[in-house]
Structures are given as C-alpha cells and as structure tokens.
Amino acid sequence: MSARVYHISDVTRWLRCPRMFRLDHDLGKAPYQQFLRMDEKITDLAMEKLGIQSCFIGQRGDDPEKAMQALESEEWLVKARFEYHGLRVKVPFLHRTEHGWDLYFLLVGLLPKAPDPTFYTATLWVLEGCGIPVGRISIIHLNGDYVRQGALDTDALFVIGDHFYNERSHPAGEVETVLRDQMRDYDAVLKDMDRTLQTPLAEPVRSGKCTGRVKCRFFDACFGEDREPDASIVHLTGSRYRYDMRDEGRLYLRDADPARIEGTAQQYAEIMADRMGGLYADKAALRSWLSDLEYPLTFIDFEWERFAVPPYEGMRPYDVLLFEYAMDTVQKDGSREHKVFLDVHDDREALVRSLLADIPEQGSIIAYNAVGAEMIRIGELAEQLPEYAGDLLALNERMKDLQQPFENGMIYDIRMRGQWSLKTIMSLMDDPGYRELDIRHGMDAVYQWRYLDRDAEDVDRERIIEELKAYCGMDSYAMTVVCRWLYEAAGLTM
Numbered sequence: 001m002s003a004r005v006y007h008i009s010d011v012t013r014w015l016r017c018p019r020m021f022r023l024d025h026d027l028g029k030a031p032y033q034q035f036l037r038m039d040e041k042i043t044d045l046a047m048e049k050l051g052i053q054s055c056f057i058g059q060r061g062d063d064p065e066k067a068m069q070a071l072e073s074e075e076w077l078v079k080a081r082f083e084y085h086g087l088r089v090k091v092p093f094l095h096r097t098e099h100g101w102d103l104y105f106l107l108v109g110l111l112p113k114a115p116d117p118t119f120y121t122a123t124l125w126v127l128e129g130c131g132i133p134v135g136r137i138s139i140i141h142l143n144g145d146y147v148r149q150g151a152l153d154t155d156a157l158f159v160i161g162d163h164f165y166n167e168r169s170h171p172a173g174e175v176e177t178v179l180r181d182q183m184r185d186y187d188a189v190l191k192d193m194d195r196t197l198q199t200p201l202a203e204p205v206r207s208g209k210c211t212g213r214v215k216c217r218f219f220d221a222c223f224g225e226d227r228e229p230d231a232s233i234v235h236l237t238g239s240r241y242r243y244d245m246r247d248e249g250r251l252y253l254r255d256a257d258p259a260r261i262e263g264t265a266q267q268y269a270e271i272m273a274d275r276m277g278g279l280y281a282d283k284a285a286l287r288s289w290l291s292d293l294e295y296p297l298t299f300i301d302f303e304w305e306r307f308a309v310p311p312y313e314g315m316r317p318y319d320v321l322l323f324e325y326a327m328d329t330v331q332k333d334g335s336r337e338h339k340v341f342l343d344v345h346d347d348r349e350a351l352v353r354s355l356l357a358d359i360p361e362q363g364s365i366i367a368y369n370a371v372g373a374e375m376i377r378i379g380e381l382a383e384q385l386p387e388y389a390g391d392l393l394a395l396n397e398r399m400k401d402l403q404q405p406f407e408n409g410m411i412y413d414i415r416m417r418g419q420w421s422l423k424t425i426m427s428l429m430d431d432p433g434y435r436e437l438d439i440r441h442g443m444d445a446v447y448q449w450r451y452l453d454r455d456a457e458d459v460d461r462e463r464i465i466e467e468l469k470a471y472c473g474m475d476s477y478a479m480t481v482v483c484r485w486l487y488e489a490a491g492l493t494m
C-alpha cells in the first residue's frame with residue numbers, strides 16, 4: 001500500500017517517465033489547455049443517453065466512504081470517488097444489476113482505442129480492490145455518424161460499446177478481455193512511485209517517450225536541445241541514430257554517418273545545407289514546382305474551432321467550424337490585395353459566399369499544409385453546404401501546398417533547426433512578421449475567438465477582432481514572403 005494518495009494521471013505520468021512524474025510533483029503540473037471545445041456538460045448528456053433519473057453524484061474532494069455508502073442505497077452512481085491502497089479514481093457510471101455493478105466508462109472521443117488502457121485498468125483495479133463486484137464493462141463514446149439536425153439528440157449522439165478499436169477503426173478486442181489481459185500490479189507501481197519521490201532525481205534517459213505524440217515539457221531542461229548550434233546533428237530530421245552519432249563526436253550535420261541515416265530528401269537537404277555554408281536549394285526541383293503556379297497567386301489561410309459535441313446544424317461530433325479566412329492575392333505585376341473575413345457563431349454560409357466571391361476565378365490557390373488543412377476544411381464545407389459543393393471543390397483543384405518544397409527537401413536553411421513551420425521559416429526573413437503581433441499562435445487565436453463566440457461581456461471585442469484579423473492576415477502575408485524567397489532561391493522573380 002502506498003504511503004500517499006495518487007490519481008490516475010499521476011500513474012500515467014510515472015509510467016511514461018518517472019523523472020517527468022517527479023518534476024511535475026516538485027514544480028507543479030502544467031496548466032491544462034483545452035484544445036477541443038466542449039461547452040456542454042458531457043456527463044449530463046451521457047446521463048440522458050443512459051436514462052438516469054435519480055443517482056448519487058460524486059464531487060471533487062469527496063471522502064471515498066461516501067461512494068461506498070451510496071452503493072447501499074442507489075441504483076446509479078455518477079462520478080463517484082473510490083480509493084484503494086493509495087490510488088483514487090473517479091468512476092463515470094456504475095449501475096446496479098442483479099449480477100453486481102455494470103461499469104460504464106465515458107470517452108469524449110469517437111472510438112475507444114487501447115494502446116495503453118491504464119485509465120481503464122486502474123479504475124477496475126480500484127473497484128475490485130474495494131470489493132465491488134463489477135459486471136458488464138462498456139464504454140460510452142461519441143457517434144461519428146451522428147449529424148446534428150435541430151436540437152441535440154443525445155440518444156443518437158452517443159454509442160455504448162464493449163470493444164476497443166485499432167488504428168484502422170476495426171474492433172480490436174472486447175473491453176473486459178483487454179482489461180483483464182493488460183491488468184497491472186498497481187500495488188507495485190504505487191510503491192515505485194513512492195520511491196521516485198523519496199530518492200534523488202534520476203538522470204534523464206532519452207527515449208521515444210520524450211518526444212512521442214506530445215513533446216515532454218521538460219525536454220529542453222533534460223537535454224538542452226535549444227543550446228545546440230543550428231548545424232547540430234540533433235536537428236537531423238527523423239534520424240534514429242542522431243544522438244548516438246553526436247555521442248561519438250559527429251557533432252554537425254556534415255558529419256552524419258552515411259551508413260546510419262535514413263536517406264530521406266529532408267536529411268539530404270539538411271546535410272547539404274551545412275556543407276554549403278548554411279543554405280541548400282535544389283534549383284531545378286524548385287523551378288519545376290514553381291512552374292506549376294499560375295498567376296494571380298492567391299495565398300489563403302483558415303482559422304477554425306473544433307467541437308466535441310456539434311453545436312450547429314449539419315455538424316458531426318469533432319467537426320470544425322471555420323470562423324475566419326485571410327487571403328493575399330499577388331498579380332503578375334507584383335501588386336498585392338489583402339482580404340480578411342471574420343465572424344462569430346455559425347456563419348458558414350456567409351463565409352462560403354464571401355470566400356467564393358473573394359477568390360479570383362483564375363490562378364493558383366496556395367496554402368501552407370493545404371493537403372492537411374485547407375483542402376480538408378473545403379471538403380467539409382462542401383459536405384455541409386451541398387448547394388456550394390461544386391464551386392468549393394473546384395477550389396481544391398487549383399490548390400497548391402506551399403509546404404511541399406520544404407517537406408520534399410528542395411530547400412533547407414540550417415537556421416530552421418529541423419523545423420519547417422510557416423512561422424519558423426518566416427522568422428528567417430528580413431521582415432518583422434509575427435514578432436509584432438499580440439496573437440502569435442493558432443491556438444491563441446482560437447482561445448480569443450472563444451470569447452467572441454461565447455458572447456463574453458467582460459472583454460474588448462473590437463480589440464480581439466482586430467488582433468484575430470492581424471494574426472490570420474499575417475499567415476497569408478507570410479506565405480507571400482516565403483514564396484518570394486523560393487523564387488529567389490530558384491533564381492527567378494515572383
């Protein structure tokens with residue numbers, strides 16, 4: 001039994017990296033940033049789906065004894081807090097049946113995937129440790145096929161399932177079977193967690209967990225990558241052996257061992273850039289890519305919000321709502337025209353009409369990461385507003401992705417340090433760019449827009465609108481600067 005009380009989030013952090021768990025404990029956890037918009041109380045919606053009329057509802061900080069007592073009299077327990085051997089869990093739903101207590105997990109996602117079912121196994125471990133006979137185990141999750149028409153239909157919004165799914169969205173095991181198979185010895189885990197807090201901070205050990213899906217916030221503190229020179233071999237993109245090579249004394253990109261690089265076009269460009277004094281440009285490839293562009297060149301950028309529960313007609317769970325676009329149109333004679341559309345709430349039709357009116361009928365439409373963002377957003381609008389589908393999809397036919405020359409190793413400047421976001425590249429240009437803006441990141445723009453969409457009263461709406469227009473406008477303008485740089489690197493003029 002642990003000497004302390006932990007939550008599942010502590011366990012998942014410790015399992016990812018004991019040093020991260022320890023640093024979080026000593027320095028305080030990072031504030032939570034909500035990337036996904038969720039205005040509704042998802043538990044209340046799920047209660048409607050489950051038909052819960054009367055229940056015990058747990059509260060933050062409850063003595064676990066309260067939940068144990070509620071088991072005596074209630075048919076349903078919602079968000080009840082249980083504790084066993086120092087691990088405290090919040091259980092979404094428990095339902096009394098003749099066989100014991102059916103357990104419902106609640107997932108604010110489309111399909112339950114289980115590469116790491118720690119949350120589920122730990123909850124089950126605590127319940128069974130408390131002597132609660134757990135019957136059927138289900139997961140209530142959002143239904144990706146539900147399309148909102150009028151008022152929210154909570155019955156159609158959720159699916160109650162008893163399977164996990166793989167990356168291809170195929171069933172990959174019954175929930176109960178997977179949980180039993182992957183059950184951990186949490187007593188041992190909790191004791192190890194105690195030890196991590198009682199002993200000196202461990203030295204960092206570099207692993208895939210440091211940069212996995214989300215880069216660890218202590219990465220720079222652990223490994224000091226930011227102090228590496230621009231040409232450091234640690235910036236060799238996608239290299240499995242870059243740290244091994246550095247430890248052997250191959251400090252720079254130019255020193256990379258040909259036998260231990262993956263040989264991607266990006267890596268070639270990065271190594272060549274270091275050998276050529278800092279900049280590599282494949283002029284022939286750039287000229288070929290640029291020769292596909294047709295004037296006028298329209299650079300376009302979208303901003304959007306993603307909602308867990310569809311707030312408006314025609315939207316599905318996890319759909320996005322486009323709220324802003326900015327475009328810069330550059331004519332052959334060099335003249336430039338800048339346009340921005342911004343509104344709040346559901347203005348998809350107005351946005352689409354304005355977009356179709358603003359984009360010139362001829363020429364290339366250029367976006368940074370067009371394939372992964374703008375083209376998808378246009379496809380979604382075409383589906384939601386079928387009367388405009390033909391005109392919208394015709395835009396995608398003219399779309400060019402400005403990220404491609406960077407992704408495909410046509411150009412690299414060692415000051416990019418293995419990154420090729422629009423902001424990184426813009427920071428190399430002789431232009432103040434984003435530096436003078438109040439909003440500098442896409443998620444900052446979304447957070448600001450939320451004040452408008454929620455009709456917040458204690459904010460300066462005019463100022464937010466101006467800042468949002470400046471930020472999105474900077475993205476489309478930055479593309480003109482970066483594209484001009486590509487032309488110059490190819491020995492051409494835009």
Ligand code: SF4
Nearest residue numbers: 017020210216219222
């Ligand atoms: S960077 Fe890696 S070693 Fe350092 S705390 Fe994070 S996960 Fe652990």
